[in-house]
Amino acid sequence: MKIRLVGIIGFCITVAVDLATGRGWWNYHWHYRRSATVSEAKRSGLPGDDIAVLTMPSGGLIQPDGRDIRITTASGRIVKHRVLMVGPGDVVRIAFALQPPVKKYFVYFGNAQADKPKQILKIQRGVLMETWAYPGGGIANFHQVLGVFRRANVFLGRDFRRDIFIGHNPFGPQNRICSIFTGALLCPRDGDYLFSTTSRDASFLLVDGKVVVRNGGHHRAWPRAVKIGRIHLKKGLHELKVYHVSTRGDPIIVAAWRPPGVRRIWKIPPAAFAPIVRATPGFIEQYGKALTADFIYHHAGETFLANRYLQRYEFVAGLSGRFVGKCRYEWDFGDGQKLSITTSAAKPVKCEHVYLSDGAKKVRLVVTIGASKLSRTNVIQVARPWDRITENRMEPLGLYARLVAEYDFTSASAVDIANAIVLFKRTGLFDAIVRAGDALISKKDAPAQALREAMDIYADVLVERMNNSCKAIEALLRAAKMSSSPAISARLMSKAGRYALQSGNDTLAMKIFSQAIHKYSALTTNEAIRDAKIGIGDVWRYRGNYKKAL
Structure with missing residues (x-):
């Protein structure tokens, strides 16, 4: 390979000519590419393509539906692929056909005029999970469940799993979901197979398109095999599909089987599914x-x-x-x-x-x-x-605190600063609390609850660790103006009044308590107003006027 040197202000950059001139580039209409490497590439000998899965950052350079993605070998030979999901954020997940013994591939993208590829990879490996938000509707029988999936239009995610044994949603916090699991099941011998599902709410198991287990309706996940189906299968690869709808609670689903010659029904193990491999992305190159x-x-x-x-x-x-x-x-x-x-x-x-x-x-x-x-x-x-x-x-919290203590809080959001202050309190970084608190009160506004929690910590450190009541009072009064919640503002002012009284400044304390009552008593009836009224009584007691204190 020829090499050229490009001088740039006092040093040299050595570059390969094929990147600068486009040699070895599959198609110049695709402006970017990224390598994808697999650690092993052996033929399984099973029907269909062996599969690798790649999850990679897109840099915002891929079309929203991923139609411009193409995958080639190093020699430029196109391989079939399927875009599993684009997003959230600038990330894309792709399954593509392996070409053993090839281990290095290139993913091309960045062509706004590209059409969808003519051939889409048919997935016959692993266990593919596809999940949508549950749109509502009956789930008593398989016909109703199919209707649920036809109506589902909020896509949550798609990825491969080791098996069908799950008690959470891997694509987000939602628990009202509906999922389809498609597995490439390896049957070890000819014979009668028993299958079972246990699930929270409806689940149906199909083998080669035939419904084997019917477990419809709303119910809890049983700890044993209750719904069981039997089917005669030949040795080799079969398509196993499980439909699951969870309308409440943790979305639990387990698929189990009993192959011929086995005495008990067990969860279908990962080794019973034809394997996939994960590919590792390289850095982006530009044509x-x-x-x-x-x-x-x-x-x-x-x-x-x-x-x-x-x-x-x-x-x-x-x-x-x-x-x-x-x-x-x-x-x-x-x-x-x-x-x-x-x-x-x-x-x-x-x-x-x-x-x-x-x-x-x-x-x-x-x-x-x-x-x-x-x-x-x-x-x-x-x-x-x-x-x-x-x-x-x-x-450990200490690991996070050490990293966050180096942050520039003047450019951080109020929520981030408030969370940092809580972190520093838990790890004893009091100087960092003061630095973060100083930045927090310089903001124009802040969410009320975050402000309340952070200011309690910040003010306490100023008074108890730094012996600076004046700064604590000023900070609390400033925070009270930042808050959009009358209840939080009144609480912060009452705390400022307490610090003023503790420091012996009864005049300032009386002023703060009175202002809190005057400004916020008509807007909130919370305990902060009660504390301000008690504070006024404490000021009179401090002055020795016990009659007015009552």
């Missing part, structure tokens, strides 16, 4: 560009904090193409936080980030090489890893 910046991310962990979960993500950034010299990686994590890393190494750069609230985060990477800047943006939907919530693996 005609010698060097392209990109990043890949994954959810790395979560922790639990006072009725909320915090999420940790790991990011890996790199360049497609080769270079020699220094470059600067600048991250904007989409929540007001930024990070800059300068390196002279050509290997990928890693970092991690804690998100203090859920939602869509627009993450942007800018790589500066001399006078040139390369960038990549992905919208990440930050949320709990719903498919792993049953593992209950919570990371």
Whole structure:
């Protein structure tokens, strides 16, 4: 392969000619590609295509329905694929046909004029779960359940599972859902097979299109096989399909069987389904560009904090193409936080980030090489890893606190600051509480409950740890103006009045208590007004006037 050198202000970038000129590019109408690598590529010998599944960031460069996606081998041979889902955020999941012994493939995208591919991969491997929000309707029999799926129009997710044994929704917090499981079942021998489902609410099991188990209606999941069906099957690959509708509670569904020669009905094990493999994405390349910046991310962990979960993500950034010299990686994590890393190494750069609230985060990477800047943006939907919530693996709060303590809170949202303050209290980082609290009261407004919780902690630290009652009083009065809730505002003012009285400033305390009553008593009847009235009595007692205190 020929190599050329491109000089850029004091250092050199070495790039492969095929990226700059487009050699080896399958079709120049597709502007981007990303490699997909599988660790093993052996033929199973089963009917149909062996399958790999790839989940990758799209950079917002793929069409909303994924119609512009094409997958090829390194030699440019098209392989069949099926887009499983696009989103949430800038992410796409694809199943494609393996071509053993090929291990490296390319995913092409970024063609707005592309039509849908003519051939769609027929999936005959693994267990594919497809889930929609339950639209309502009867579920007493199979005909009614099919009607539910015809009406379902809120798609939640599609991915492969190890088996049909689940008690949660892996695609989100909803529990009123309807799911179809399609499994490529490997029957070990000829004979009569027993099948059973246990589920919360309706489930129906089909083999090769024939209904074998009918378990309709609203009911709980039984701990034993109650609904059982029998079918004679030949050795080899069969299509197993399970329809499940959950209208309430945790969406529990288990598919079980008893093959010939086995005495008991057991959950169908993962080994009974024809396997799939997971592919690993590489960095994006752009047609005609010698060097392209990109990043890949994954959810790395979560922790639990006072009725909320915090999420940790790991990011890996790199360049497609080769270079020699220094470059600067600048991250904007989409929540007001930024990070800059300068390196002279050509290997990928890693970092991690804690998100203090859920939602869509627009993450942007800018790589500066001399006078040139390369960038990549992905919208990440930050949320709990719903498919792993049953593992209950919570990371230490201290790990999260150490990362968050480095944040610039002046650019963070009020909700994120409030959550950070709660985190710092739990981990004893009092200086960080003060820094975050200072940033919080500089905001124009904040959600009432978040403000109340954070200000209680912040003010207590100012008084008890920093011996600064004046600052605590000023902060509480400022927060009272920020809140849109009269009840929270009155509570914050009453707390400020208490601190004023404790510090011996009875005049200020009387003024604050009186203002709280005058301003908010007509708007709320909560205990904060009662506390303000009691506070006025305490001021009179402090002054020795016990008659007025009554």
